[in-house]
Amino acid sequence: MKIKHFVxxxxxxxxxxxxxxxxxxxxxxxxxxxxxxxxxxLRDRDALxxxxxxxxxxxxxxxxxxxxxARAIENGLQNxxxxxxxxxxxxxLREFTLYCEIIQSHFKWFYLIxxxxxxxxxxxxxxxxxxxxxxxxxxxxxxxxxxxxxxxxHSSYIVPGGVTCDPTYEEIIQAEALIDDIIKFTQNExxxxxxxxxxxxxxxSSIKGDMGIILxxxxxxxxxxxxxxxxRFLTLGEHSAFTTGIYNQSLYSDANITYVKEHVQSGSKxxxxxxxxxxxEVGPLARAMLRKNNFILDIHNKYQDxxxxxxxxRMDELINLLIYTKDLLANLNVKELSCTLSKLPKDLEANGxxxxxxxxxxxxxxxxxxxxKIQNYSxxxxxxxxxxxxxxxxxxIATKAMRGSINTQEANFIFRTFDVCSVCTTH
Amino acid sequence: xxxxxKSLKKIFTKRLQAVQKLxxxxxxxxxxxxxxxxxxxxxxxxxxxxxxxxxxxxxxxxVPTVAKAAEVADRLPIIWLHMAECTGCSESLLRSDAPxxxxxxxDYISLEYHETIMAASGWQAExxxxxxxxxxxxxxxxxxxxxIPTKLDGHFLTLGAFAKTGQDVAKEAADGAAAIFAIGxxxxxxxxxxxxPNPTGAVPLSEITSKPVINVPxxxxxxxxxxxxxxxxILYGTLPALDAYNRPKWAYENRIHDLCERRGHFDAGxxxxxxxxxxxKKGYCLYKVGCKGPYTFNNCSKERFNQHTSWPIQAGxxxxxxxxxxxxxxxxxxxxxxxxxxxxxxxxGLGADATVDKIGxxxxxxxxxxxxxxxxxxxxxxxxx
Numbered sequence: 001m002k003i004k005h006f007v008x009x010x011x012x013x014x015x016x017x018x019x020x021x022x023x024x025x026x027x028x029x030x031x032x033x034x035x036x037x038x039x040x041x042l043r044d045r046d047a048l049x050x051x052x053x054x055x056x057x058x059x060x061x062x063x064x065x066x067x068x069x070a071r072a073i074e075n076g077l078q079n080x081x082x083x084x085x086x087x088x089x090x091x092x093l094r095e096f097t098l099y100c101e102i103i104q105s106h107f108k109w110f111y112l113i114x115x116x117x118x119x120x121x122x123x124x125x126x127x128x129x130x131x132x133x134x135x136x137x138x139x140x141x142x143x144x145x146x147x148x149x150x151x152x153x154h155s156s157y158i159v160p161g162g163v164t165c166d167p168t169y170e171e172i173i174q175a176e177a178l179i180d181d182i183i184k185f186t187q188n189e190x191x192x193x194x195x196x197x198x199x200x201x202x203x204x205s206s207i208k209g210d211m212g213i214i215l216x217x218x219x220x221x222x223x224x225x226x227x228x229x230x231x232r233f234l235t236l237g238e239h240s241a242f243t244t245g246i247y248n249q250s251l252y253s254d255a256n257i258t259y260v261k262e263h264v265q266s267g268s269k270x271x272x273x274x275x276x277x278x279x280x281e282v283g284p285l286a287r288a289m290l291r292k293n294n295f296i297l298d299i300h301n302k303y304q305d306x307x308x309x310x311x312x313x314r315m316d317e318l319i320n321l322l323i324y325t326k327d328l329l330a331n332l333n334v335k336e337l338s339c340t341l342s343k344l345p346k347d348l349e350a351n352g353x354x355x356x357x358x359x360x361x362x363x364x365x366x367x368x369x370x371x372x373k374i375q376n377y378s379x380x381x382x383x384x385x386x387x388x389x390x391x392x393x394x395x396x397i398a399t400k401a402m403r404g405s406i407n408t409q410e411a412n413f414i415f416r417t418f419d420v421c422s423v424c425t426t427h
Numbered sequence: 428x429x430x431x432x433k434s435l436k437k438i439f440t441k442r443l444q445a446v447q448k449l450x451x452x453x454x455x456x457x458x459x460x461x462x463x464x465x466x467x468x469x470x471x472x473x474x475x476x477x478x479x480x481x482x483x484x485x486x487x488x489x490v491p492t493v494a495k496a497a498e499v500a501d502r503l504p505i506i507w508l509h510m511a512e513c514t515g516c517s518e519s520l521l522r523s524d525a526p527x528x529x530x531x532x533x534d535y536i537s538l539e540y541h542e543t544i545m546a547a548s549g550w551q552a553e554x555x556x557x558x559x560x561x562x563x564x565x566x567x568x569x570x571x572x573x574x575i576p577t578k579l580d581g582h583f584l585t586l587g588a589f590a591k592t593g594q595d596v597a598k599e600a601a602d603g604a605a606a607i608f609a610i611g612x613x614x615x616x617x618x619x620x621x622x623x624p625n626p627t628g629a630v631p632l633s634e635i636t637s638k639p640v641i642n643v644p645x646x647x648x649x650x651x652x653x654x655x656x657x658x659x660x661i662l663y664g665t666l667p668a669l670d671a672y673n674r675p676k677w678a679y680e681n682r683i684h685d686l687c688e689r690r691g692h693f694d695a696g697x698x699x700x701x702x703x704x705x706x707x708k709k710g711y712c713l714y715k716v717g718c719k720g721p722y723t724f725n726n727c728s729k730e731r732f733n734q735h736t737s738w739p740i741q742a743g744x745x746x747x748x749x750x751x752x753x754x755x756x757x758x759x760x761x762x763x764x765x766x767x768x769x770x771x772x773x774x775x776g777l778g779a780d781a782t783v784d785k786i787g788x789x790x791x792x793x794x795x796x797x798x799x800x801x802x803x804x805x806x807x808x809x810x811x812x
Contacts, residue, residue, distance in 0.1 A: 033585040036511050036576075037626030041619065046760030052747050053755070056619040056646065059515030143733045150742030151732035153515040153647055154749075157742040159702050159762070164743030166708050269583075338743070339703025423513050 014387075014422050016415065018408055025405040028415075030387055030398065035269040038427045042377040047073060047348055047369045048160075050377060054365065055154050057379065058424040060108075062153045063101040063145070064358030065379075067094055068365040073160045076352025076369060077344075089336035090162035093148050095240055096175075096328045098356070099321040100145035101152070103182070105359035106284075106318040107137040109419050110190070110214060114311065117413050118217040126213075133210070137185060144178040144325075147171050161341020167334060176329050183322055191319070198319060202298065204312060211315055218308050227307030227414040229401040233286035234275055234385070236260075236364065237357035241324050243290045246280065252290070257353055260364065262380060265389050270425040272388030272396065273380050281305065281397050282361025282385040283419065285313035293320075307401070307417045314419070348372045358382050360419045383425040386418040432486055439492045442664045449502040449566075458498050472497075482655055482730075483662075484677050496661040503661065504567040506559055506600055507610075510593045511584050511620050511629055512573030516611035519647035519732075520654075556596075560603050568660065569604035570653075571597060571632050574613040574620050578628030594635060601636035606660050608641045609633065610653055612749055615642035616672075622755035633673065641666055642673045646749035649730050652678045672752055674724065683720035683746045686728040689713065699743075707743055717762040718745025725750040 017029040038057050042050055050069040055062035074084045111134030119126040142152040148165050149155035157164045187194050192208025193201070201207070204215055218224070233247040236255055246255045259276040272279075280286070285305065288296035296313050303309050354365040361382030368376040390396035395403065398418050405411035451457075456464075462472055476494035480487065509517075559567065573593075576583035581592030601607055609615040609632040620629040633640040643652050656675055659667045667675040684690065692698070693712040700706060700715060714721070720728070723746050731738040740746060748758040758765065 033590065034511070035583045035627060036620040036629075038619065040624060040626045041622045041755075046763070048762040049759050052761045053619065053622075056513050056515070059513040059518045059647070062513070062515065139734065143736050146733035146736040148742065150737050150739040150744060153513075153518045155742070156739050156744045156747065159744070162703055164702050164707065166710075166743060337703055338707065339701075341703070342701040 014420060016408070016412065018411065023406065025402055025408075025411050027395070028399045028402050028411065029267070030270075030389055030396070030415075031268045032270040032422050032426045033268075034422060034426050036427060039377050039379060042374050045374050047344065047350075047367075047372055047374060050365070050367060050374060051159065052156055054379065055156075057381070057427045058421065059153045060105055060421060061101060061358040061360065061363070061382075061424065063097055063149065063155060064356045064363050065365070066155060066158050067098055068354040068356040068363050069367075070158045070160050071354030071356065072352045072365040072367045073344075073350070073354070073369075074352065075354055076350025076367060077160065077341075077348075079352055080348075080350045084161065085340055086162055087336040087338070087340060089333055090338055090340075091240075092328045092332055093163050093165070093167070093338075094158060096325055097145045097149045097155070097157075098239070099241065099325050099328075100141050102357075102359045103318055103321055103325075104138045104141040104145075105419075106314050107141065107190075108134050109314065110134075110210070110318075111137070113416055113419075114214050115210070117416060118214060118221070121409060121413055122217045122220055124217070130210070133185075133189060137182060137190075140178050140182055140185075144175045144182075147175045147178075159339060159341075160344065162337065162339030164339065166338050167332070169334060172329055172332055172334070176326065179322065179325055179329070183326075186319065186322060195319065195323065202295070204299065214311070215308075218311060221410070221413075223307040223311075223414075224303040224309075225306060226405065226410070227310065227401045227417055228305050229281055229397045230279060231305045232278060232280045233289045233305075234280035234282050234362065235287050235290045235357065236282075236362040237355045239357055241321060242287050242357050243292075245290045246275065247286070247289045248278075257355065257364070260380065262378075262384075263388075263391065268389065270384060270387070272390070273384045274388075274391070277391075279388060279390065279394060279397050279400075280385060281418075282382050283310075283314075283359075284317040285310045286361060287357065288313040288316060307414050310417045344372070346372050360421060360424070361385055379427055381421075381424040381427065383418070383421050387415075387420065387425060432488060435485075436489070436492060439489075439496075439662050442662060443492070443495050443499055445664070446499045446502050446661060451501050458501055479651075479655065479658060482651060482677075483659060492662070493658060496658050500657070500661060503605075504559065504563040505570060505657075506556070506563075506567050506604075507570045507572065508597060508600055510571060510573030510575050510597060510614065510632075511627065512611065512613045512618070514572070515647045516572045516613075516653075520610075520650040556600075560600055564603040566605050567603070568657070569600050569607045570610050571600075571607070571614045572610045574617045574629035575632060575635055576620065576627035576629050577635075578626075583627035597632060598635050601632070601638055604638070606641070606666070607632070607636065607638055608643055608653075608656055610643050611648055612644040612646045612754070615640075615644040615674075616752040616754075618646065619755055621753075639666060640673060641669065641675060643678075644672075644674060644750040644752075645725060645727075646747075648750070649727065649732060651730055652726070670724070674750070678726050679724045679750065681724065681726065683723045683725055683728050683740075686726075687720055687740060688728065689740060702743070710743075713740060713743070713745040715764050716745055717747075717760070717764060719748035719751075719754070719758050719761075719765060720746040722758070722765060723748040723751055723754075 015031040015033060018025055019027040042053055054065040054069045057065050078084055111130040115130045146152050148167055149157045190209050191198055191211050207215055231249050235242055235244050238244055244255055246253050261274050262271045265272050296316055299309050299312050348369050350369045352367055356363045363382055364380040366378040367374060386397045388396040390399055398415055402411040402414050473494060477490045480490045480493045575594050575597055577594060581594035584593035586596055612618045614632045617629050617631050620627055643656050670676055670679060689712045697711040698715045699711045699713050727738050747761050748754040
């Protein structure tokens with residue numbers, strides 16, 4: 001039996017074609033009916049134009065794209081023998097703004113996706129207050145980001161060699177105050193626990209607040225047993241808060257970008273991505289596993305890579321990053337240089353790769369620059385990793401997780417635990 | 428002036444009375460009730476209204492009228508469509524910008540169809556859209572985000588179970604609309620997907636309907652420009668005064684350059700020569716590192732983004748010209764000054780009127796030469812230490 005299901009309310013539209021066998025989901029074909037051709041548009045443009053064009057791939061992780069495009073150019077310059085010495089200030093500011101983007105995206109997922117969808121699954125009525133909470137948390141998180149980046153979405157303050165802003169102490173204090181407010185909100189509304197209590201607790205059952213509601217709804221749906229995929233995780237982007245590498249059924253090893261390969265999928269406008277010909281999950285759970293985060297390792301021990309574990313990893317990442325952004329601000333030395341690279345040569349020849357951890361996982365930009373112009377540009381987005389359809393022999397990550405679901409509603413929720421974004425996937 | 432205000436107020440009052448007679452979409456609660464429920468007092472609401480009044484260029488005696496306009500907004504159904512885009516405009520409107528009251532009004536009032544925030548999804552959502560178009564035929568306000576792909580008969584973007592093309596959905600929705608707003612540069616002018624070589628044949632909304640389209644460009648536009656355009660429609664019941672590219676004049680009349688906080692440095696010939704240099708530390712003018720402020724019509728220098736927090740120029744990066752037609756092709760390279768690259772887009776004139784386009788461009792070209800010359804002279808004459 002085949003059933004088509006449309007996932008809207010994502011950024012863009014996704015189509016899931018379910019194939020049922022004996023009353024359970026046997027296979028799912030994921031189709032993104034949307035294409036814009038950003039990579040084609042980038043060709044023959046000035047090398048630096050990638051900085052402003054690539055963020056337009058996605059209105060939600062636009063900042064990750066900005067950073068990836070700057071890193072691709074910097075990596076290309078390094079490969080061509082140019083020294084890039086970013087100041088600690090430039091690095092910290094880039095990290096701070098990137099983490100703010102991840103935080104706001106996670107809040108949005110919990111309040112705009114998880115809350116209403118889980119309530120639906122559990123046949124519960126919830127107040128529409130969650131939209132306002134999402135809105136409040138987002139407005140303030142991106143406001144802290146915008147103090148340094150100028151605006152969000154689509155900021156443009158990162159350039160090869162550093163950043164363009166020169167923050168004053170006053171601006172740093174403003175950002176700190178905003179982050180403090182968000183921490184308060186997280187304690188009072190989101191967790192129902194103080195951050196200290198959160199770090200002390202070893203049990204997810206002691207979490208209260210909105211997250212407590214979400215967790216209990218997940219347990220009601222038996223989500224600790226569902227949504228399991230290959231238990232294979234990948235983190236590629238280098239950041240102070242994350243650890244790169246690959247985890248494959250309890251074995252850890254270093255990751256190497258040369259194993260990453262894109263495959264064209266028939267019938268969908270998105271390409272699939274594999275690492276060493278295997279599919280890997282990217283995103284908050286992958287990052288927690290590779291960081292050997294004890295809290296998540298414990299949950300993983302009990303429930304493997306289930307939907308519940310995935311959601312807990314997203315929650316834990318949100319909190320860890322929130323606390324970490326405060327450290328970044330506290331240690332910022334405003335006297336350092338913002339940008340250490342002057343103008344690029346007009347006839348620049350460079351091949352480079354820029355990798356960034358975005359909210360949904362590893363984002364890769366690869367650029368080939370000839371005579372100062374972009375000859376080729378390739379973008380691999382996080383959702384391509386998780387939402388690929390699979391190759392002949394193996395199912396994609398999300399498809400594998402959805403297999404065995406008893407109805408489309410449940411499968412749809414499992415699909416959403418990967419944090420779907422369609423505009424990103426197709427670009 | 429007093430007489431003018433009086434007659435204007437008469438027009439507004441008449442219009443608002445007419446709107447008020449329309450049935451409420453959700454009869455149970457008024458906007459004021461909803462705001463109060465969410466902890467926003469009447470006083471906060473009036474503060475917001477006085478802000479919007481100033482914003483629309485009206486005198487302070489209009490504050491109650493503007494407040495009234497917002498209160499009756501729940502009589503006008505809005506349909507918001509997503510075409511080929513990145514959802515950045517919705518992000519700007521609903522979540523990242525403020526005053527939050529703007530977002531509230533959009534979140535809770537008469538937004539009949541908005542994919543990102545509505546509760547329904549899948550089949551139900553599609554029915555909502557068709558139902559809304561049918562039910563409010565001739566009465567609803569259509570807001571479209573994103574460019575419209577036309578190549579392959581529009582199959583680069585399909586929506587819903589019957590794989591309707593974006594083009595067909597937009598056309599149908601435009602046919603029954605009382606007023607049409609193109610939100611963001613993609614919908615106004617085609618945007619990034621329409622940049623050369625335009626792989627999907629993306630066109631602006633104005634090219635697929637013969638009805639007038641008000642363009643609210645920007646990548647993203649500020650939410651004040653979106654809400655302001657809506658309030659203007661509620662107050663006047665007519666389209667606002669528009670410029671050659673169908674942008675509301677009250678928002679897009681001045682250049683970024685005119686009110687830029689770094690303008691004094693431009694006039695004094697003090698420029699950032701490369702990012703991270705001494706000039707950058709001192710907040711000098713960004714023209715030489717690619718700022719397109721002198722050629723861009725928008726109010727960012729006054730309104731900024733994210734609750735007036737900041738804007739690109741404050742963060743030390745030039746304006747990229749994102750509210751101008753075909754800026755992706757005409758304004759690049761984006762990190763270099765315009766002077767060497769006078770407008771030579773790969774397309775002819777799109778937008779409202781080709782003739783006006785040409786005049787507009789030649790006017791801008793003269794300005795560009797002037798600005799370029801000024802920057803060149805100042806390079807010879809080193810800025811004072």
